[in-house]
Amino acid sequence: MTSREEALLTVRDLRVRFPLKAASLFAPKRYLYAVDGVSFSIARGQTLAIVGESGSGKTTTALAVARLIDAYAGSVNLQELDVLGLDREALRAARRRFQFIFQDPYSSLNPRLRAADIVAEPLPPMAADARQRIVDDLFEAVGLRPEQQRLFPHQFSGGQRQRIGIARAMAPQPDLIICDEPVSALDVAVQAQVLNLLRDLQSGRGLTYLFISHDLGVVQHMCDQIAVMYLGKIVEYADRLSLFQNPLHPYTRALLSAVPRVDPTVRGGDRRLLLQGDPPDPANPPRGCRFAARCPVAETRCHQEPPALRTLRNKQQVACHLVTEDAVSPLG
């Protein structure tokens, strides 16, 4: 994993909870722990992907890192900046350093603004001609034509709108761009255009991405590091090649084996580690390992003690009692 000095973003023990409706006025307050002690770091110019299924807490993590929702514990450091400690004023000033690209290009652009004004929105006050030069440059960088600056969002296709969203995110030259499912609302042919654009911009401008996705094909193509979340916790954290070539946690195994391969010779059944049932209720997580109830190799200990995320000899991190120090999965 990246060492502390070179990390651009460092997240330590991040926790987010949502209050649950109390059974009665006097009942003790109950919470849903959506993100329950998550730590990771990203080096400049790299992409960390957080993967997981719905309810795993991946989007909540991203929102908390950007302070779009509040964490109740933990720390988020963008280099020297203590993001969670900023007051309102300081947060507003710091916002330009971390930008967001949203999933839905239809609802995330203001329908009343022209494309050029949307892109220029996060820019600090400056002279009109300087502003125009930046907008011109951004439109060219994301592959939109200069005359399209005058159009409104509804005059663009979904892929073009996502390009506007990307240009807007790049406008204030942020240190970090958080991409929350940036292509999942787009048609397959358009997805490739946007993914290629994101990678070109990264190599050309040294951008750093926190990439949230449920699509493991996309993640495999985009990320350098990858964290797998299950029910609010990271269960495995490794670099791209280690994770895909030697997945250790039984959940990671199940997740990867569930992805349909585009190869009719490996159709279904035998290669697949089929999970039974659904994840447990996040408002009422099990005492031990959160995956134990669905895990094919769980032992008594797994149901009693929650496993900590530990670093193995090969630097891969995994939260499973049964994975050995030499990175051997209990599934062989």
Next chain:
Amino acid sequence: MGAAATLEVRNLRVELTTRDGISPVIDDLSFSLRAGETLALVGESGCGKSMTALAVMGLLPHPVGRIAGGSIFFDGEDLVAASDRRLRDIRGNDISMIFQEPMTSLNPVYTVGEQIAEVLRRHQGLGRRAAWEHAIELLNAVGIPDPAARVDSYPHQMSGGQRQRVMIAIALACKPKILIADEPTTALDVTVQAQIFDLLRNLQRETGTTILLITHDMGAVCELAERMMVMYAGRKVEEGGVDAVIAAPRHPYTKGLIDCVPHMIDNPTAARPPLVEIPGIVPPLRDFGAGRCLFAARCAERVARCAEARPEDVDFGAGHRAACWQAGAA
């Protein structure tokens, strides 16, 4: 051809009336669905996949859409000429459909048991008690744990995967000959998706149901289908066995659709070449029906002829067909 065709679509033309005039959203489409097989219908949104399904079901949006020509033979009977009453009878009994979003296609104010039993009473003429018991059996068959208790659940009390199982139970209640599955796993998590794939495969093995799978996901095609048909702008551009088409697509659009998606592989390397792009987007409806190749504007292999005439549908052997002027050149 080996097995008899359950569904035979011939020269189907479906027109949609929009502000820009009348557009053929399905343009001279012919294909057949053989008994017991799974045929995947593939393409981007707006290419006519769902419209094809709706035409077969007799559920085209009225009065905007209408069948303007061709025929749809179901076991020899032309559904285009059939009365509304007859179509209602066929829907549910012989041809049924599952949709992408199981939450919006289930009625939130009835229990899942009531919704399954209603189908059985209406279409199979079962009594109240018999229908209820059969509903529990169906929930069991689609893998809902503790079906005798879950039969009283409302849709919101179930997870997305369970709701899709309920939808499948409803669709299979009357033992249809054809099941049309429109993006059945798109809204689901990947581990749940895998469960639904296995469920559909097992049910098909047991009941011999013919499946028309509508999807944009090549992974789903490889999981479930034996044959595939690729549509673009209301036209069939390629058709054939899944293995043959995936291994050696004839049409540049099919090739683009396969290559533009970053497919997960088991042994990735450090190299990550850029994805193949299909530039541009699907043409606007007003261009549908033009006497040329509608994909030409996005195609790297276009020649002068592509702008002059609509490519003919050519058979390259073993039922592998493509409509591209350059398909034979390879």
